[in-house]
Amino acid sequence: MDLIQKAIKKKPMVLLVYTQRMVRGRTFEMIENLGIITLAAQLNANGFEAKAYTGITTDAVNTIERLKDQLFAVCFYCDFDNQTAVTAIIKGLKKEKRIREDTYLVVGGPHTLHMTDKDLDRYGADAIIKGDGEESLFAWLQGKTQNTNINVPGEICPGKNAEYIQLKDFSKYQLPQDDAVLNYVERPLLSVITARGCPYRCAFCFEGGRSKNLRMRSAEAVLEEIQVRLEKSRRPRYLFFCDDTFTTSLKRLQALLQGLKKLRESHDFVWFCEGHPGFLSKHPELIPDMMDSGMVRMQIGLESGVDRVLDAYGKQACTEDIREVVAACYQAGLPQLTGNFIIGGAFETPKTLETTTRYALDLLQLAPGMMDLSTTFLMPLPGTEISRAPQNFNIELEDQEYLTSLEDFPVNRTCSLSLPEICRGRAVFLTRISNRMKEQFSKGEIPSWRIRRDFQLAFRYGIAAGYLKYIYCKDPAMVAYHRQLNQFQGLLKEWWDMDASEKENWIIQSAVEDDMVDYKTLGAGEVEILLRSGTSSAKEMASMMNRSAEEVKACLEEMSRKHLVLFSPSL
Known part of the structure; x- marks a missing residue:
């Protein structure tokens, strides 16, 4: 009888997985996947034992196999990057019998937006649930615990498609549960999301797809979440605001800044956000206020140094707006400003590559020691303007499914540039940027307080900027010098x-x-x-x-x- 009672009381275990192909140390491993830890919290509050796991594919499979005797269900977060990995893992788990036959395999995540009933066979999952899963996933799993088959909102069924579920009021759901992460160890970075969807319609961006409406959380709800999670922390934290709509609403942003400033009176943290250059160029006075409330690093969209290209992307900001924001950030003393350039994108030619490179060098000259520049290739994300009509951007897609790339190789060519030429263009761009950064350092153009601040942020909050990683840290004496300076502040x-x-x-x-x-x-x-x-x-x-x-x-x-x-x- 005791054994029966113990079995009845045991909670069904659910593993929520975010995995990508085998490249260790990529960004996805450093930033908590808020989708799966939020779902874990919701499930844990409603009778399940849910754990969230993030890692490369081989580690994910080994983890699932290690826990197979305990697992009631495995739920995969699927995005454009990992769609082939998720497909292969699910089919491999079943074919090789690396899980029990009665373990349910479920697919969710942003990539489901464009899935149909044809994807049921492609993925081989027991269910594909589209959109926000706080209610739908719980209802589906609960039905399975009761041996009942129920159709939940967002579930794709054979011969029938489903709508992408978009929840509006997030306040009634559980807050993200950090300790629901499998083998949780507290790290400096703490991810926070303040909104879902996006009001912008950038031609290359999945988040701004036409069917994904902006749903903003109130400043009060965001601040409450931050306070609850900080109270459980035992070390200085680096808040990472993940959404790219942080600066969309002036009134809400001001309320967030006031609340963050108040929280910093009792908690040791700094923060990062994405800022829209079009918005910030109209409100440069906000930048000192953002810094006063703890912002030490911000990202703005750069994309190109050519206004025609920015217009084609629907950027709603021009090169001069970006230049003004960079200047305002440098004048205010922001430690780090990061941005990304798309190489081989819309209307790219040797001339536009040169123009963008010179523009990037000008930004470095405008802000020595502050700019942290990176590059990417275009991704043909489903539903985006570029994916639907690449010819409108002088682009031809060579690999629509993104099978040949780990963000390290282009999958499109332009009317003027082949794939190898785009690769070479990126290499030249990065070399010239790197050489200019080194030249700034060697000539003493970077203020010593900026170097010292970069080391402080690295040692205390785990924030490693480009100058620090690729220049300062090459000198062991410099690292030891600043370590002592920081330790004996x-x-x-x-x-x-x-x-x-x-x-x-x-x-x-x-x-x-x-x-x-x-x-x-x-x-x-x-x-x-x-x-x-x-x-x-x-x-x-x-x-x-x-x-x-x-x-x-x-x-x-x-x-x-x-x-x-x-x-x-x-x-």
């Missing part, structure tokens, strides 16, 4: 931050370990200062070395440039 100073008296009397401290220093490249004075560091000031060092104060100060300034010494208060 307030107790150590840089040479540039001291007044005349401090430069003379503060104790010289070595900023590096011995094995980081190539003593053959140092002068005799520099070697002697390092060997005597930790006990003496510049004034005392001059006396011991029998050198003038000016000579020692000049030596210390040069050693500071090499990130070899820091300074602590005199004893």
